[in-house]
Every structure is written in C-alpha cells, then in structure tokens.
Amino acid sequence: MPSPPTEPNSDGRPDTPPAPDRPPDDEAEPAPSETAEDAAATTLGAIREPQRLHPLTLLLRVGTSLPALVIILFPLLRNPGSTENVTSLVFGALYGAFALPAILLQYWRFSYRITPKQIVIQSGVLNRKNRSIPIERVQNIQIERNLVARLCGIAKVKLETAGSSSTEGSLAYVHQGEARKIRQVVRSFQRGAQEADAATSEDAADTETLLDMPLRRVLLxxxxxxxxxxxxxxxxxxxxxxxxxxxxxxxxxxxxxxxxxxxxxxxxxxxxxxxxxxxxxxxxxxxxxxxxxxxYNFRLWLDGDKLRKRHGLFTVTEGTVPLDKVQALILRTNPFMRAFGWYELKVQTVGLDVEEQGHRVIAPFAGAERILELARRVRSVELPESFAHVSRLTIRRRFIRYTAVWSALLLPTVYFWPADWLHLGGVALPWWGFGLVPFILGWAVLQYRNHTYAAGEDGFYIRRGVLSHYLWILPVEKFHVFHATASIFQRRLGLKTLFVDTAGAATFAYPEVIDAPAGEADAQFSALYRRFRQLYRGRMEAEAGVPGTRLAPSERPRLPVDEPPE
Amino acid sequence: MTASADTDFADVAAGDAVRSLDSSIRTIWTIKMAAFSLLLFLPALFYDLTHLFSPDSWLPAGALSGTVLLGGVLYCVVWPRLRHRAWGFALRPEEIYMEHGVLQHVRTIVPLRRIQHVDVSQDLIEREFALGRLVVHTAGSRSSDVVIPGLPLSEAEAIRDKIKRFILEDPLTEEPV
Incomplete structure (x- = not known):
C-alpha cells in the first residue's frame, strides 16, 4: 500500500483522507482558467478537497454483509453444543479477520472530489482506481435514499454518462445535504459560471411544478x-x-x-x-x-432547463433529466388504462438506467390531455392529424411467419408424443395446438391495425402494440442513423422496414415501421434524412453564416470521386 | 438553401453513385467461409467414416459428407460474389451512405455529425491483402457500430481522416448526444 491510512477522527465526522494521489493531468490544468473558475467555485463551494463518504456507510456495509455471516454460522446457531462447529467458527473468525477490515480499508481508500472540469473518484485498496468523469459528460445525477438511508439521513448519488451502459460513478453513501450540493455543483458547472448563482437556491423563481400525484391518484x-x-x-x-x-x-x-x-x-x-x-x-x-x-408522493417539476422528479415510499428517488438530453418521448397505455383514458409518459435518455431500461417515467399516470401538455413542455410535439397505416400485406407476412414458427414448435412434439400420453379425441394433444391458428391470424390483424406512423414537421411518430399501445415521438434533432431494410420475404411482397435509430433506444420493442410499402418507405427514408439535414444546415447557418461545413470544397468528404467536386 | 445544396442530397437514397468494395475482399470471404465449411465438413466426414461398414446405416456411404462438401463449396464460391455485388457505399459531404445484404437488403445513412469515433481495423487475413475495415461508432442503439469491410488500408485511413476533419471543423459545438 502506498500510504498507510490514518485513524479516523473519534467523533466520526468525515475528514479529508490522507495522501490524495492526484492524477497528473489534473495538475496540468492551466493556471489562469483555474483562478477564473475558482471565483465561481468559492461561491458554489466546489468540492476540491478529496472527500470521504459518510461514516454511517461503514455501518450499512457491515449490515449488508451480516446475512453472509449468519449463513456461515448457521450450523452453530442451530446446534450450539456440537463439536462439528469448529469449521464454521473458523470461517466466522476468517470473516471477522478479512471482511471487516476490507470494509474499513475500502472506506478509507475511497474519496471523491469535484473540480469545475471533472468528478474524480478514487477507490480500491490493492488496485487503485482513479476514475475521472468529465463534468459535461454527466447526463443524469440520481439521488437514491432507501429506508435505512432515510433513517440515517444519508443518500446514494449515481452519476450517469452517455458513454457507458451502466452507472458510471456511484457514491454510496454521502450526507443528504452533501448529495444535493453535489448535484447543484455539477449542474452549475455544466451551465457555466454566470448562471451559477441562480442554481444555488433550490426553489428558484424558474421552478414550476408539472405534475403532482396525491396518494389517491397513485392508488388509482x-x-x-x-x-x-x-x-x-x-x-x-x-x-x-x-x-x-x-x-x-x-x-x-x-x-x-x-x-x-x-x-x-x-x-x-x-x-x-x-x-x-x-x-x-x-x-x-x-x-x-x-x-x-x-x-408514492410523485412530484415532477421543471427547474430551468431540466426536469426533476422525486418519488418513492421506502426508497426515495430523485432524478434529473436535462431537457436537451431527452432523446425520445414514449406514450404508453395498457388496455385497462386505455378504456378510461389514462396514459403514461416516459422519456428516453442515454445514461442507461438498468431498472428503467434507459426510459425514465416522467408521468406514471395522467389523462390524455394532461400527458400531451406535459410532452409539449419537454419537446415541441405537434401530434399529426392523420397517421398512415403500413401495408395490409403485413397481416399475411406476419400470419405466415408466426404459423411457421408455431408449427416448427408443435410438429416435433407431435412426432415424439408417446402413445400412452394424453390423446384428446383420438389424436395426440399437440395437434390441438393448431386450434390456435385463428388466434394467430387475429393477433396479426391487431398488429396491423395498431401499427401506424406519421412524419410531422418536428419529428417522427410511430404507433405500435397490441395489448400495450405505444406511441414513440422521435424528434428530428435527435435522429441518429437511418435504416431501410427488406428481407427476402418482404421483397417478394414489395415491403420494407424503416428504422430511425436514436441514442439509448431500448434493445427490444424498437420504434420501427415494419412492412411499409417499399416505395413509401424509401421516400420516407430520404425525407426524414432531408429534414434532419435541413435542421442542422439551418443551425450551421445561424452559427457560422454558411449552411455547411467550414471545410473547403476540395477537403470535403467525398467518395466515389467520379464527378469533380464543385 | 442553395441549389447546389439541394442537388447533392437528391441522390441521398437513390444509390446511383456508390462505390463497391475492393474485389479482393471476395477472396478473404472465401477463405473465411471455407474455414467455416471445413468445421462443418470434418464431423460429417467422421460420421461417414465410422459408419462406412456398419450394416444398419440409414444413409448411403458418403452421402452426408458429400452433401456438406457440395454445399460448402457452393457457399464458398457463390456467396462472396453475391455479397460483394450487394455491397455499395458512398462518402458524401455530410453523410455515409451504404447498402448491403444478400438476403436482407439494408440501406443505411450515417450522418457524419453523429459519429462518435472512427476506427480502422484489420485482421490477420485482411493484413495479407492490405485491406482494412472502417468501423464507425455512433450513439445509436442498434447501429452503435457500422462497418465497411474491404477497403484498401490507405483508403480506409484516408476516409477516417476526412471524417475526423469534418467533425473537427463542424461549426456546431453542441454535443453529439
């Protein structure tokens, strides 16, 4: 170990850990900018000194490791007099000798600090890990407090970035007030120093409650x-x-x-x-x-340019979603909710939250009007008047496909069905599985009926789903990659699948337009890209005066080069 | 918007001016597919040899390995050609356009400003032929990496540098995601 940890203060307050092995790049930060940002940093209280986690973390970690101890000592607890308990006692002693010091060492060797440019988290006892997360990469800061943490007044802070598929940095646990401060500091660094003062107060003038759910509504x-x-x-x-x-x-x-x-x-x-x-x-x-x-106690509010929400009965979760990081909007409803006109609104963000699959619930439950109003606060949403259906041939293709798969499953079971097993009406039971074929047809018809799309001025709208209905709203400025695909069967029927990829889209239930007529899909394919390009040309013109790149014509990417560039 | 700006995306999806891959990629694919076919063929051959003199074999001798061999050879000869014919790409001032796929036709547009980073990679066989693969990473979910195989290495590197240049010279400073 490079430097032995000192004893913690007896009063248990978090003190600054010794020997911060600062990364060399940090020292190389240019001095002038450092001082300029220092002025802002002092008003904000940037966390420049390496901080330890809250001491109660120790207690919590020991608490979570106790079940393991119970299992180890289980024979002893059941049968206290027996001589065979020596092994479990040895293991128990080993646990005491290794696990507890490990928890202590981990605690001592964990530190974090926040500079105007990055969040640095150092951890590890034998393997030192030095993780620095650039401030501008942080997409979402989530504060989580479970029941125990709430009783102790501490919180877990999760930092998410676009690059990784899981939480990039996790601070478990820090003091509740510290957690809020971390979030404020990071957010204000992201916005720049001049706006920082506005961000220091929690209920600044520009906060606006968007949705409050009283208990009755949550129960409903x-x-x-x-x-x-x-x-x-x-x-x-x-x-x-x-x-x-x-x-x-x-x-x-x-x-x-x-x-x-x-x-x-x-x-x-x-x-x-x-x-x-x-x-x-x-x-x-x-x-x-x-x-x-x-x-429980769901509250969604708009704080300047970011959405914030807080909810939970035992575990209180506080999340922040900057409005410009919203990649797509998803409206969802199930048959029961639809019958009474209730909807759920989610937004797609990039820092993938494992629990919510990259989708953050913005409004768990609200009427159609209210949901659309909320959606408009997040992005400009102009729900198109009419949605176009995909080709009717999709019913045929889906029916054949599902039936083929179903038969492929059934036929082997028919073949291997033992003679003395259940034979209903004189034939083997699996034959009756083909009775479901009409339902397959019905399912395909429903899929066709509920699958529509529309290209609005500001986005692409796709509706899908038989039981749960989904409406995806993909804003033009968040389009990423454009695909038009046609499988061998689709080509026979003159169909195509159109897909506009967005950042952080779920790996299942894509917002695809499946089986649009080929001509229409191709036209839509180029029209969507054209719209995307027009938008960015407009922005470039606003920024640089010319609607294009600054590169000279000869330097522009171009291949094949059979025609001379202008 | 100027007229010239309009004309260069008239061909966005028309796919009229696409380039095909270097023709030696066919040989590379053939080698890789031959290796795969061999993997299938050897067990089949083993089965046939062990059942050569068994009285109750339900297949005529050599039928299984023969079929696998025939299929493998056809696969190695025909498939690379079909695949090569299906492949086309174009690098345009603001996007990469590509189309590929024998059974499943895929047409893709990757806007250059959506590219997170670009790699050029080479495997052992590709190195023998001085070919490279352009791997384009985006933040999209399904297409987080788009690959153009079978480019002469120097050309792949040139494309990579052009894309880098474009991203560096982009007047918009906003983040890609």
Whole structure:
C-alpha cells in the first residue's frame, strides 16, 4: 500500500483522507482558467478537497454483509453444543479477520472530489482506481435514499454518462445535504459560471411544478397495473417458506377457512376457479402495492432547463433529466388504462438506467390531455392529424411467419408424443395446438391495425402494440442513423422496414415501421434524412453564416470521386 | 438553401453513385467461409467414416459428407460474389451512405455529425491483402457500430481522416448526444 491510512477522527465526522494521489493531468490544468473558475467555485463551494463518504456507510456495509455471516454460522446457531462447529467458527473468525477490515480499508481508500472540469473518484485498496468523469459528460445525477438511508439521513448519488451502459460513478453513501450540493455543483458547472448563482437556491423563481400525484391518484394508478410478475415473485418467496405448513396452520386456526377450503377442494373445477380468482386478486393487490411503493408522493417539476422528479415510499428517488438530453418521448397505455383514458409518459435518455431500461417515467399516470401538455413542455410535439397505416400485406407476412414458427414448435412434439400420453379425441394433444391458428391470424390483424406512423414537421411518430399501445415521438434533432431494410420475404411482397435509430433506444420493442410499402418507405427514408439535414444546415447557418461545413470544397468528404467536386 | 445544396442530397437514397468494395475482399470471404465449411465438413466426414461398414446405416456411404462438401463449396464460391455485388457505399459531404445484404437488403445513412469515433481495423487475413475495415461508432442503439469491410488500408485511413476533419471543423459545438 502506498500510504498507510490514518485513524479516523473519534467523533466520526468525515475528514479529508490522507495522501490524495492526484492524477497528473489534473495538475496540468492551466493556471489562469483555474483562478477564473475558482471565483465561481468559492461561491458554489466546489468540492476540491478529496472527500470521504459518510461514516454511517461503514455501518450499512457491515449490515449488508451480516446475512453472509449468519449463513456461515448457521450450523452453530442451530446446534450450539456440537463439536462439528469448529469449521464454521473458523470461517466466522476468517470473516471477522478479512471482511471487516476490507470494509474499513475500502472506506478509507475511497474519496471523491469535484473540480469545475471533472468528478474524480478514487477507490480500491490493492488496485487503485482513479476514475475521472468529465463534468459535461454527466447526463443524469440520481439521488437514491432507501429506508435505512432515510433513517440515517444519508443518500446514494449515481452519476450517469452517455458513454457507458451502466452507472458510471456511484457514491454510496454521502450526507443528504452533501448529495444535493453535489448535484447543484455539477449542474452549475455544466451551465457555466454566470448562471451559477441562480442554481444555488433550490426553489428558484424558474421552478414550476408539472405534475403532482396525491396518494389517491397513485392508488388509482396502481389499480390499473395488474401484473402477474409480482405474483410470481410472491409465490417464489412463499415457496422458500414451505407454504403447505403455513396454509395448514392457517386452516387449523380458523374453522371458517377450513369450511371454505373443504368446499373448494370438493370439486377440481372449483379449485381451479378459486386459484385463478385468488391469483388475479393477489396480482392486482401486489401491483397496487409495488406501484405505491415506487411512485408514492410523485412530484415532477421543471427547474430551468431540466426536469426533476422525486418519488418513492421506502426508497426515495430523485432524478434529473436535462431537457436537451431527452432523446425520445414514449406514450404508453395498457388496455385497462386505455378504456378510461389514462396514459403514461416516459422519456428516453442515454445514461442507461438498468431498472428503467434507459426510459425514465416522467408521468406514471395522467389523462390524455394532461400527458400531451406535459410532452409539449419537454419537446415541441405537434401530434399529426392523420397517421398512415403500413401495408395490409403485413397481416399475411406476419400470419405466415408466426404459423411457421408455431408449427416448427408443435410438429416435433407431435412426432415424439408417446402413445400412452394424453390423446384428446383420438389424436395426440399437440395437434390441438393448431386450434390456435385463428388466434394467430387475429393477433396479426391487431398488429396491423395498431401499427401506424406519421412524419410531422418536428419529428417522427410511430404507433405500435397490441395489448400495450405505444406511441414513440422521435424528434428530428435527435435522429441518429437511418435504416431501410427488406428481407427476402418482404421483397417478394414489395415491403420494407424503416428504422430511425436514436441514442439509448431500448434493445427490444424498437420504434420501427415494419412492412411499409417499399416505395413509401424509401421516400420516407430520404425525407426524414432531408429534414434532419435541413435542421442542422439551418443551425450551421445561424452559427457560422454558411449552411455547411467550414471545410473547403476540395477537403470535403467525398467518395466515389467520379464527378469533380464543385 | 442553395441549389447546389439541394442537388447533392437528391441522390441521398437513390444509390446511383456508390462505390463497391475492393474485389479482393471476395477472396478473404472465401477463405473465411471455407474455414467455416471445413468445421462443418470434418464431423460429417467422421460420421461417414465410422459408419462406412456398419450394416444398419440409414444413409448411403458418403452421402452426408458429400452433401456438406457440395454445399460448402457452393457457399464458398457463390456467396462472396453475391455479397460483394450487394455491397455499395458512398462518402458524401455530410453523410455515409451504404447498402448491403444478400438476403436482407439494408440501406443505411450515417450522418457524419453523429459519429462518435472512427476506427480502422484489420485482421490477420485482411493484413495479407492490405485491406482494412472502417468501423464507425455512433450513439445509436442498434447501429452503435457500422462497418465497411474491404477497403484498401490507405483508403480506409484516408476516409477516417476526412471524417475526423469534418467533425473537427463542424461549426456546431453542441454535443453529439
């Protein structure tokens, strides 16, 4: 170890760690700019000295490692007198000798500081890691406080950048006030020093609440999110606790429950019905529970040029999305919500949040008018009057494709179906799977019906989805790469798939236009690119006076060069 | 917008002035596909040899390895040609246009200002033929790297430098994402 850590102060306050091994490039920062920024830095309180994490972090980390200790000592706890416990005692001692010092050392050797140019995080005991994140690359700063952290008054700060697919830097944990300060400091450095003073106060004049969700609204919103996923989780957990014993105990305890269960078990159909009803009910209730836990006290507000939101019951999440980092808008609704006119609004950002798949929920639940109003605050959105359908031939192509896949799955099972297994109506059970073919057709028709697109002045609008309806709004200025593809089957039918790539788009459920007529897709392909180019030419003209690059004509990229450049 | 500005994107998607890849890329593809075919052929040959004298073989001797060999040879001979014919690209003042794909036709426009960085890479076989691959990285999700194979190395490097130049000289200083 290059430098032995000193003892922490006895009062437990975060002190500055010793021997900051500063990166050499940092020292090389030009002195004049340094002093100029120092003036701003003092008013902002830039965190120039390397800071430690909050001391309570130690306690929390030890707390999270305790389950491992319990597992190690499990035999001992179960059977205290036995002589076979020596091994678990040895392991326990090893744990004490290595894990606890490791936590301490990690804490001592972790430091962060924020200069006007970058955030430097140093960590690691044996392998020193020196991570510097350029300030202007930070896309999102998220402050997370789970229940324990809230009780202790500390918070976790996550820094996300465009380059990486996960959180680039994580400060767990710092003091709650410190977390806010970090965010303010970074944001004000990003905006430049002159606007910095406005940013120092939390409720500056330019904050404006966009959406507030009282508890009733959150409950209502949860009631529309029926999900079997949570149910599956619940059942898995129950599985671990031996549900039969539990159920039996409940049944014995209450005569009335026993009476109900007797009726239910008297007929298999009743049992199935009861199970389904219970599953639906539990799925519904658990959906509400999860939803409330996540979006309790939801508040979205506009703070200057960035969106901010705060929500959560146990874990309070605070997120910031700069408006100009929004890559796309996504409106979503499911069949229940649609029936009552409710929608959800998400924005696509680049720093990919693992939980939200790069999509940030801006409004979990609001009426159509309200959602559109919100969307307009984020980007100029002019919902086109009419959406164009893709080609009707898509039904045929999808039907053939799905049927082929379904047959490919069924036929081997038919072939290998043992003679003594279930044969319904004299044929092997898998044959009956072909009864689903009409439903496949129905699904393909629904996919066609719900798949439309429109090119507006300011963006590309795509609607998709059979059960959940999605509307993607891709702004022209955030277009990235343009694709038009035609598979061998699409070419036979004269169809094409059109896709405009955006930064941070999800890896599933692309906003593609599948099976547009080939001519139309090609026209749209060039029209979209032309629009993109026109926009940027306009910007270049505003910036440099000429609608193009500063390169001389002979220097411009051009290949093939069969025609002489102008 | 000037007239000349309009004319050079009239051909944006028309694909009239595209360049094809260097023809020796066909040989490279053939070599790579031959290696792949050999990988398939050897197990088939092994199967045929071990079942050569077995009385209850359900395939005539040599049928499996013969089929694989025939298919492999056809694949090695025909596929590189088809692929080469399908490939075309153009470097234009503000974008890269490319089209490729035998079964799945793909046409792509990568605006130069969307490029995060550009690499030129070479593998062992490509080095023998002095060819390079231009790898263009964007922030898009599906097309985060777009590859143009089979360019003479010097040309790939020239394209790379031109793109770099364009990005450096871009009057717009905003971030790409």
């Amino acid at each position: 919103s949860g009631a529309f999110r029926f999900s079997l996923l949570y149910l599956a989780v619940i059942f898995t957990v129950l599985e671990l606790f031996n549900p039969e014993a539990l159920v039996e105990r409940v049944l014995r305890a209450r005569g009335r429950v026993g009476w109900v269960s007797e009726i239910v078990f008297s007929h298999p159909a009743l049992a199935i019905l009861a199970t389904v009803v219970a599953a639906v009910f539990l799925g519904w209730v658990s959906g509400i529970g999860v939803h409330v836990a996540r979006y």
